[in-house]
Amino acid sequence: MDDAPAPSPVRPRGSVWRRAARLPYAMILTSLLAALGIVQLSFQLGNTVFRTVTWTQETQDTRARIALLERDLRVLRDAKTALNTPEYLRDLARCQGFVGLTETVVVSPTAPAVPGENCQIVALP
Numbered sequence: 001m002d003d004a005p006a007p008s009p010v011r012p013r014g015s016v017w018r019r020a021a022r023l024p025y026a027m028i029l030t031s032l033l034a035a036l037g038i039v040q041l042s043f044q045l046g047n048t049v050f051r052t053v054t055w056t057q058e059t060q061d062t063r064a065r066i067a068l069l070e071r072d073l074r075v076l077r078d079a080k081t082a083l084n085t086p087e088y089l090r091d092l093a094r095c096q097g098f099v100g101l102t103e104t105v106v107v108s109p110t111a112p113a114v115p116g117e118n119c120q121i122v123a124l125p
Contacts, residue, residue: 095119
């Protein structure tokens with residue numbers, strides 16, 4: 001009994017061929033999944049670029065709007081500061097036709113019946 005050769009393991013012949021036959025399907029499935037991943041990655045990169053461009057444009061628009069609002073705020077603060085100064089009140093009275101106590105009124109004989117605007121109007125924002 002010791003002289004007998006060891007029995008060789010029995011392998012079914014069809015299983016090796018089945019594995020080899022399944023290999024192309026596995027490769028096709030892997031290739032399809034890789035292609036799907038590439039498409040998804042391309043979409044994500046395109047979406048990121050679009051969002052970056054859009055965000056940059058909106059940021060520039062917002063900064064320009066902030067600059068305009070800061071300019072308007074500066075004009076309003078200057079107008080508020082000058083509102084109660086004697087020089088501003090004197091100029092405002094002259095625009096409305098008032099004259100000072102020590103001033104002499106001179107009227108041209110060719111003056112129009114409806115006086116024109118003799119003051120510069122400052123438009124506030």
